[in-house]
Amino acid sequence: MKTFHGIDEYEAFFVNNRENMPEVALALGKFDGIHSGHAKLFDDLTEEAGKRKLKTLIFTFDKPFSAYFSGNDPEVLTTYVEREEAVKRWGIDYLIEYPLNEDTVGVEADRFIDDILVRRLRSVFIAAGPDMSYGRGGKGNIDLLKEKAGDRYEVLVVPKVMSHEGEIVSSSLVRDELKTGNMEKVTGLLGRPYSIIGKVSRGRKLGSSVLDMPTVNIIPEKYKLLPPHGVYFSETVVGSEKYKSITNIGVKPTVQRENKVNAETFLYDFDDDLYGENIQVDLLHFHRKEMKFESLDDLKRQMLDDKMQGMRFNAARCHSEQSEESQE
Numbered sequence: 001m002k003t004f005h006g007i008d009e010y011e012a013f014f015v016n017n018r019e020n021m022p023e024v025a026l027a028l029g030k031f032d033g034i035h036s037g038h039a040k041l042f043d044d045l046t047e048e049a050g051k052r053k054l055k056t057l058i059f060t061f062d063k064p065f066s067a068y069f070s071g072n073d074p075e076v077l078t079t080y081v082e083r084e085e086a087v088k089r090w091g092i093d094y095l096i097e098y099p100l101n102e103d104t105v106g107v108e109a110d111r112f113i114d115d116i117l118v119r120r121l122r123s124v125f126i127a128a129g130p131d132m133s134y135g136r137g138g139k140g141n142i143d144l145l146k147e148k149a150g151d152r153y154e155v156l157v158v159p160k161v162m163s164h165e166g167e168i169v170s171s172s173l174v175r176d177e178l179k180t181g182n183m184e185k186v187t188g189l190l191g192r193p194y195s196i197i198g199k200v201s202r203g204r205k206l207g208s209s210v211l212d213m214p215t216v217n218i219i220p221e222k223y224k225l226l227p228p229h230g231v232y233f234s235e236t237v238v239g240s241e242k243y244k245s246i247t248n249i250g251v252k253p254t255v256q257r258e259n260k261v262n263a264e265t266f267l268y269d270f271d272d273d274l275y276g277e278n279i280q281v282d283l284l285h286f287h288r289k290e291m292k293f294e295s296l297d298d299l300k301r302q303m304l305d306d307k308m309q310g311m312r313f314n315a316a317r318c319h320s321e322q323s324e325e326s327q328e
Contacts, residue, residue, distance in 0.1 A: 003084055003095045005062065007120055010096055024057040024094070025049035025125035026117065029132055030171070031060045033077035034086040036191040037129065037161040037169045042090045044158055045127045054125060057094040058087060059117075065100065065138070075225040077174055082197050085280070096121075109135025113148050127156040163189060181228045181286035193235065193282035194227070196220050196263050200274040203264070213303050215264045216274050218281070220249075226261065227283065229290040231306055233313045236267050237280040243267040246310045247281055253292035254299050266307070268314075285313060 004010040014021045027045045031038050042058075049056045060083075063074045078086060084095065098104065107116070112135045117123045126145065134140040146155045161169045169189050177185045178194060186194045198218030216236075220226060229250030236245040247265040251258075265281055287309060293299040 001084065001088060001092050001095055003080075003097070005097050006099050007096065007116065010094065011120065021122055022055045023122045023124045025052065025054040025127070026057045026059055026121060026123040028059050028117075028126055028128040028134070030064065031058065031083065031087075032064065032171045033174050033190060034083060035161075035169050035171060035174055035189050036163075037158075039191055040161050041127055041129065041158040042087065042092070044156060046090050046092070048125060048127070048156060052125060055093040056090075057096065057121065057123075058092055059096050059098060059121070062097045062099050065105075074223045075175070076223050077171060077178070077194075077225055079197070079221045079224055082195065085197060086192075106136050109140030109144055110148070111135075112140055113145060118152055123153050125154045125156070127158055130157055130159065175225060178225060178227050181230065183227065183232065183283050183285055186227075187284070193284055195280050195282045196224065196226075197278065197280045198263070200277050200279060201262075202275060213266045213307065214271065215266045216279065217262050217264050218279065219260070219262050227286065229261075231287045231290070232283045233285040233287055233310050234265065235282045235284060236265055237282070238267075238270075238274065238277065243270050244310070244314045245281070246287075246306055247283065248290065249283075250290035253290065254296070266303075268311075284317075287313075 002013065004013065011021065025045055025048060027041055029038070029041065046056055062080075064076065080097065087095065117126065128142060128145065130142055132142055132145075142155070142157055146157075149155055163169050163173075167173060174186060174189050177189065183194060196218065198220060200216045201219055203215065203217040226249055230248070232247045232249065234245045234247040236243050236247075245265050245267045247263055249261070249263050251261055252264065263281055265279075287306060291302070293302065
């Protein structure tokens with residue numbers, strides 16, 4: 001998949017490579033979190049594109065509309081890197097992250113369809129959710145998209161997906177559950193665990209030198225929405241391998257003076273140096289709140305207890321997965 005930051009960059013790619021810009025099947029949406037509703041849309045998009053022998057293009061935005069208009073820092077479920085990683089499994093050809101600025105948000109809805117979707121991007125098939133909005137003031141909607149289609153493009157309206165509890169799956173619902181630390185519910189809504197992707201940075205090595213639990217540290221991106229500070233049972237992806245792990249998200253108040261949030265992870269049955277490597281930490285279960293201890297000995301005792309509790313969690317999870325497989 002090739003990613004472009006704006007339409008000019010997309011068009012320049014084909015000019016520079018002396019290729020004709022293809023007609024595309026396009027998915028239109030904000031796509032923060034890549035939840036199970038988005039998954040249904042991408043499933044339908046790739047199926048229909050295959051029937052028509054079209055390239056696939058995801059058209060999304062570089063920040064939430066709410067953040068742009070409020071002037072507040074955005075809080076995103078998926079960073080640029082995480083969004084790209086999440087959509088790889090659909091085999092999408094192109095991803096455009098459309099910049100939100102004074103010029104782009106002022107484009108009228110009609111012009112957005114005619115000039116951007118049809119003329120510049122050559123969309124002949126467009127998939128979107130029923131409440132998709134676009135254009136100046138968000139006045140463009142799915143009805144206008146269908147009204148202006150004519151014989152230029154087809155429109156597929158992908159219905160909303162319901163959770164097992166009967167709720168409409170949305171990015172807002174994922175955010176609400178994430179803020180409570182309900183990671184099992186978040187996993188169900190996303191169709192996969194909530195993850196943090198980042199490059200391993202140098203720590204103080206207290207985990208290995210003092211606490212007998214070597215850890216790796218990643219600094220979450222500034223705008224990444226995190227669950228409550230605390231200890232989580234997790235799974236860490238290193239290259240193509242997965243390792244059971246425990247992750248502390250927070251400021252490590254016992255050993256760190258500055259108020260810098262990081263994700264510190266202990267990997268079971270792993271002792272290689274990962275400094276500088278990109279890893280993915282999947283958060284499975286909230287174990288306890290982050291605490292400040294009176295001494296390093298108190299912290300060490302608690303970490304050893306967390307380690308044992310994590311082993312029990314992993315054993316129970318493994319047994320549950322085996323039971324589910326035997327019932328299929």
